[in-house]
Amino acid sequence: MTTVPRVTTDMTSPLLARRLANAGAASILFYNQPLELVRGQGAWLEAADGTLYLDAYNNVPSVGHCHPKVVAAIAEQTAKLAIHSRYLHEIVESYLERLKASFPSDLANIVLCCTASEANDLAMRIAMRATGRRGFIITENAYHGSTLATIDISPALWKRGSPLAYVRLVPPPSRRAYGDDITGGFTAAVAQAAAALEADGLGLAAFICDSIFSSDGVLTDPPGFLGPVVETVRAAGGLYIADEVQSGFGRTGAGMWGFQRHGVQPDMVTMGKAMGNGYPVAGLAVRPELLSQLCEDIVYFNTYAGNPVAAAAGLAVLDVIEQEKLIDNAAHQGAVLLAGIRDIVAGNPLISEVRGAGFFIGVEFAGVGAPARVKAIVEGLRQRRVLIGTTGRYGESLKIRPPLCFSDKEVAIFLEAFAEALAEVTAAPDGPGTGPVHD
Amino acid sequence: MTTVPRVTTDMTSPLLARRLANAGAASILFYNQPLELVRGQGAWLEAADGTLYLDAYNNVPSVGHCHPKVVAAIAEQTAKLAIHSRYLHEIVESYLERLKASFPSDLANIVLCCTASEANDLAMRIAMRATGRRGFIITENAYHGSTLATIDISPALWKRGSPLAYVRLVPPPSRRAYGDDITGGFTAAVAQAAAALEADGLGLAAFICDSIFSSDGVLTDPPGFLGPVVETVRAAGGLYIADEVQSGFGRTGAGMWGFQRHGVQPDMVTMGKAMGNGYPVAGLAVRPELLSQLCEDIVYFNTYAGNPVAAAAGLAVLDVIEQEKLIDNAAHQGAVLLAGIRDIVAGNPLISEVRGAGFFIGVEFAGVGAPARVKAIVEGLRQRRVLIGTTGRYGESLKIRPPLCFSDKEVAIFLEAFAEALAEVTAAPDGPGTGPVHD
DSSP: OTTOOOOOSOTTOHHHHHHHHHHGGGOOOOSSSOOBEEEEEBTEEEETTSOEEEESSOOSSTTOBTOHHHHHHHHHHHHHOOOOTTSBOHHHHHHHHHHHHTSOTTOOEEEEESSHHHHHHHHHHHHHHHHSOOEEEEETTOOOOSSHHHHHTOGGGBSSOOOOTTEEEEOOSOHHHHTTOHHHHHHHHHHHHHHHHHHTTOOEEEEEEETTOGGGTOOOOSTTTHHHHHHHHHHTTOEEEEEOTTTTTTTTSSSSSGGGGGTOOOSEEEEOGGGGBTBOOEEEEEOHHHHHHHHHHBOOOOSSTTOHHHHHHHHHHHHHHHHTTHHHHHHHHHHHHHHHHHHHHTTOTTEEEEEEETTEEEEEEOSTTHHHHHHHHHHHHHHTTEEOEEESTTSOEEEEOOOTTOOHHHHHHHHHHHHHHHHHHHHSBTBSOOSOOOO | OTTOOOOOSOTTOHHHHHHHHHHGGGOOOOSSSOOBEEEEEBTEEEETTSOEEEESSOOSSTTOBTOHHHHHHHHHHHHHOOOOTTSBOHHHHHHHHHHHHTSOTTOOEEEEESSHHHHHHHHHHHHHHHHSOOEEEEETTOOOOSSHHHHHTOGGGBSSOOOOTTEEEEOOSOHHHHTTOHHHHHHHHHHHHHHHHHHTTOOEEEEEEETTOTTTTOOOOSTTTHHHHHHHHHHTTOEEEEEOTTTTTTTTSSSSSGGGGGTOOOSEEEEOGGGGBTBOOEEEEEOHHHHHHHHHHBOOOOSSTTOHHHHHHHHHHHHHHHHTTHHHHHHHHHHHHHHHHHHHHTTOTTEEEEEEETTEEEEEEOSTTHHHHHHHHHHHHHHTTEEOEEESTTSOEEEEOOOTTOOHHHHHHHHHHHHHHHHHHHHSBTBSOOSOOOO
């Protein structure tokens, strides 16, 4: 998210000019020449000029763009009834029960929202209410949402300024930050931040993290490193909120939720993005007593959330994940993809580390030229009709995150294009050009 | 919103029991015996037992439940492409341009969100950034959203506690609060609150109000009363945010937006609910320089917002409003409905005032028995297969708010049922029973 400045080039596209006129400073676009897309199917996107792009980036259409079962579920329910949840509807309860079955049994309540920003915002309020404390610990380039409160805990969105007193940033669980002892170093950093919050009279309400640390660079290893961190958080009186917006719904190939790779049990889980494969739906799984405490103070209601169309979309996504064995596919093809990338970069001095779990891979570049090289790779892949993104605090890593239906053929196409794009950047005498590159 | 406690009765319904088990303390339901609905068409809703209900309450499916043109637009675009707005898509720009054409020309940027909570939350941040001030003035039973920040300005949701220092409550623009001089009284109250914020060193960032004061009881008259209020707000250095979530998209019958009835020009307009007729879409219209200031500090991006399906749904809604002349219908049939209600309640000592604009009508009951009588009317109408709601700080008013397609036949059905339900409550010797009644 650090790497999404607004486009200032290519004012020659009429559609781009319209966007800039319509959305102004909130125009956030990918690429030097933003893509105009018109159709999606599986892992493929079609541009207005007829070009097909292989999508190895977008994580919302996680079971594949325009999956026919999800499309049909949305169309059918939209034609029958779309209404808020102050009346009862069977499909909503069926969906909540399917979701609940995927969580540890003590997370027995689900609150549906429309966006993960809302889910994380609600989790913050619940954590402060339940603990009577105010402080939050997050990672240095965390991204948890775009509401007033969640922007406070999303340094990836900050262009300037410092964290507010109630928010403490810790370096993310990376080799760069902690060397070989990621678990020990990260746990100690969280303990220190908790102590600082306590000393300042704020106390620790919650530690919240994306279970795969997507915006921090995709930080996956060693699995289990969150175990001692969560113990430390609980010892300090805080709650642990697992943000599964990026890592949930089978993305890591190791179960439905990213926290499962770490063998930990959250107090709350927030989810979104892949949840409706494009239909806006998000949610919070929570221990009932925490929710009850909040609801002593306020009525929580969300007009669009929990409508039967959202539930129909969400149920179809869960069905497709099961029926098409997409978690297995993410594990198996993700491993092939990761191994292929590792083969290609082996011995390349530009690259410092390749990390991944399932279909979520980060490729970190070394040195001060890293962000420019990363951008050049992204543009180079786009020229080869493959879409990926960037991540990390300085945009120093590639973010590779195809839909869970990515096939062996698509893995092969990706690897061929990646090898070419990397070779081109590696061969450039002084790295890529210094012109503005946006993604 | 004060009148939406969770249901504590009728645990005999298996579906209700499932809801309470799944959503816990966040189970917000209407009626003693919550309705299970399965289908909607136009102004009609079908329950699971086959009963048809006339919907004179729900304002999200504003052009009619499951309007075939909106359903088709959603189905078609969902099958083609549903993706975030970091790529370009023609339909998104067309939608933004159609929306912009409905606003004063200086509100030249539109930011799409998924929920009106997000839109109001964003408006708060923009107002604080632009003014360098912190304070907000709201009405006593305002409702502006369910994020951490917007709950602060939504006393309708508070079960206990007091406003934070940066939030000042003023009595709503009602005869009950200000007698015959609603304009003068309300303006003076806002001026006093602004002065208090200034004296406390917070200053006034913005005055925000629902242009029809829905949760304060539906306060419509005299049209124009917001004029001097907005002047006062500007004189105090604050911005005026028009919350059009309730009053927008033709609801008042006097143009597309509720603020038009008052001849005022907002600095920002927030919208939602009716915007997608059930598809989750919301937005903010804003002066570009205000948005630019915010975007110097942060990246604002919203994953699901501005996707082509949201735009397709929104465009279809605008088309239907135009093609079916729904604003005229709201004006004309709304006036018939209002006159009919006034005839029925004429001389009834239980009722203190009937207010309305277009298809948004409030019927206020007098005295300490008002909330119980209002609830009894709502239940009595439900028994007669007509759905309405309650509003006002104490739940002292009926909220009557049919879809904009409500026909003369449906107005007649409503009035007949309303007359019966009112007669029943009026005839009750000591008012309705005192058992728990929830809506």
